[in-house]
Amino acid sequence: MNFEYTKKTQDLMNKVDDFMQKHLFPHENKVYDFHRNNPWKDYPELESWKKEAKKEGLWNLFLPSYYGDLSPGYSNLEYAPLAEKMGRLTWASEVFNCNAPDTGNMETIAKYGTPEQKEKWLKPIMNGEIRSAFLMTEPAVASSDATNIQTSIVRDGDDYVINGRKWWSSGAMNPHCKIYILMGKTDFNAEKHKQQSMILVPADTPGIKIIRPLQVFGSVDSPEGHAEIELSNVRVPASNILLGEGRGFEIAQGRLGPGRIHHCMRLIGVAQRALELMCKRANQREAFGRNLIKFTSVRQDIAKSECEIQQARLLTLATADKIDKFGAKEAKNLIAMIKIQVPQMACNVVDRAIQIHGGMGVSQDTPLAGYYAMARVLRLADGPDEVHMFQLGRNLAKQYEI
Numbered sequence: 029m030n031f032e033y034t035k036k037t038q039d040l041m042n043k044v045d046d047f048m049q050k051h052l053f054p055h056e057n058k059v060y061d062f063h064r065n066n067p068w069k070d071y072p073e074l075e076s077w078k079k080e081a082k083k084e085g086l087w088n089l090f091l092p093s094y095y096g097d098l099s100p101g102y103s104n105l106e107y108a109p110l111a112e113k114m115g116r117l118t119w120a121s122e123v124f125n126c127n128a129p130d131t132g133n134m135e136t137i138a139k140y141g142t143p144e145q146k147e148k149w150l151k152p153i154m155n156g157e158i159r160s161a162f163l164m165t166e167p168a169v170a171s172s173d174a175t176n177i178q179t180s181i182v183r184d185g186d187d188y189v190i191n192g193r194k195w196w197s198s199g200a201m202n203p204h205c206k207i208y209i210l211m212g213k214t215d216f217n218a219e220k221h222k223q224q225s226m227i228l229v230p231a232d233t234p235g236i237k238i239i240r241p242l243q244v245f246g247s248v249d250s251p252e253g254h255a256e257i258e259l260s261n262v263r264v265p266a267s268n269i270l271l272g273e274g275r276g277f278e279i280a281q282g283r284l285g286p287g288r289i290h291h292c293m294r295l296i297g298v299a300q301r302a303l304e305l306m307c308k309r310a311n312q313r314e315a316f317g318r319n320l321i322k323f324t325s326v327r328q329d330i331a332k333s334e335c336e337i338q339q340a341r342l343l344t345l346a347t348a349d350k351i352d353k354f355g356a357k358e359a360k361n362l363i364a365m366i367k368i369q370v371p372q373m374a375c376n377v378v379d380r381a382i383q384i385h386g387g388m389g390v391s392q393d394t395p396l397a398g399y400y401a402m403a404r405v406l407r408l409a410d411g412p413d414e415v416h417m418f419q420l421g422r423n424l425a426k427q428y429e430i
């Protein structure tokens with residue numbers, strides 16, 4: 029396996045980097061401050077940056093070339109280092125229309141939607157005109173086991189009627205969020221993995237009530253945000269079903285591949301930047317008569333972090349490559365491996381960077397506290413670590429059954 033970046037990839041990485049250095053990094057702290065004080069409002073420059081990114085061809089870079097005309101023409105392997113660059117600023121991906129949860133949602137509709145569904149919902153998300161959310165997790169049941177989901181989707185004439193309560197619906201607090209992909213049950217008596225379906229639910233449908241924004245470590249996590257939502261007799265046309273009744277589990281498996289690896293790609297950017305900040309601080313800060321970098325434990329923290337980042341980067345590139353060549357299903361073990369390894373790696377590296385910064389590391393004067401929160405929640409979101417280990421362990425041992 030050779031994962032040297034090609035000239036095409038290197039040129040694109042430089043382009044994303046230049047764009048971020050020119051337009052985004054000068055606003056880094058101002059954007060964080062703005063969102064702390066104005067949750068879910070658009071930062072004043074956001075629209076002009078998006079226009080510029082579109083103009084420069086840095087738009088929807090995530091959608092792989094096998095989506096034909098919808099795709100800008102890059103493979104997952106080519107996209108991985110671009111997402112890493114974007115990940116260095118937790119809010120930057122949206123400028124390129126490459127942010128969660130929209131990337132996973134766009135890919136779901138691109139893969140499973142009808143031409144009408146694509147025209148009505150995929151097009152405006154891909155144009156950056158509206159945002160979307162994915163509603164699977166429920167407060168009442170252990171949602172790491174998706175067979176537990178209790179929300180009902182009942183056929184009534186030409187409609188479906190939905191009842192249930194969801195939470196951790198990322199992106200749903202944003203006023204631009206106009207469409208949900210909801211997972212619920214159309215048949216509570218069918219075989220365990222055939223009970224669930226996914227359906228498109230416009231956010232303004234009567235019966236939908238946003239109960240509250242959930243906080244992540246005490247912050248409402250703007251601009252993304254996470255909502256608790258009640259759905260009471262929410263009626264949508266039957267044509268909003270994705271793929272067909274009972275196919276929800278199948279879509280969920282397909283959906284998690286790309287979305288999960290995008291998170292991992294971004295987290296490598298998070299860890300890489302944390303390491304760079306750690307090195308800078310260690311070179312400058314003096315304690316007990318010498319710079320921190322002169323202490324063995326500090327050098328060990330830096331060395332360990334570099335080893336862990338490089339390992340995670342190569343594993344992520346190998347996963348992207350396997351998806352490109354054989355599809356997400358064939359890459360399922362590698363996908364599980366990066367989901368287990370990368371968020372924990374990023375937690376470890378950011379934690380060391382925080383320690384080396386002392387009190388400053390947990391303040392608003394560096395991005396480290398936000399990085400830590402992001403890395404930590406990604407040990408839960410898209411499935412907790414243990415569930416990926418549970419499945420990977422099962423898959424591996426199965427090969428040696430006698």
Ligand SMILES: Cc1cc2nc3c(=O)[nH]c(=O)nc-3n(C[C@H](O)[C@H](O)[C@H](O)COP(=O)(O)OP(=O)(O)OC[C@H]3O[C@@H](n4cnc5c(N)ncnc54)[C@H](O)[C@@H]3O)c2cc1C
Nearest residue numbers: 162163164165170171172196198405409410411412414418
């Ligand atoms: C910031 C954030 C954003 C999110 N965004 C979304 C979103 O956009 N849409 C959405 O639908 N959901 C979202 N989620 C929800 C997330 O996917 C769930 O929290 C996750 O799947 C776990 O489900 P649960 O919270 O019900 O935990 P539970 O299912 O109750 O699990 C609790 C714990 O039990 C343990 N456990 C579970 N299974 C096993 C096992 N097999 N072996 C050992 N231990 C096990 C794990 O430690 C696990 O963390 C988000 C969550 C967070 C924190």
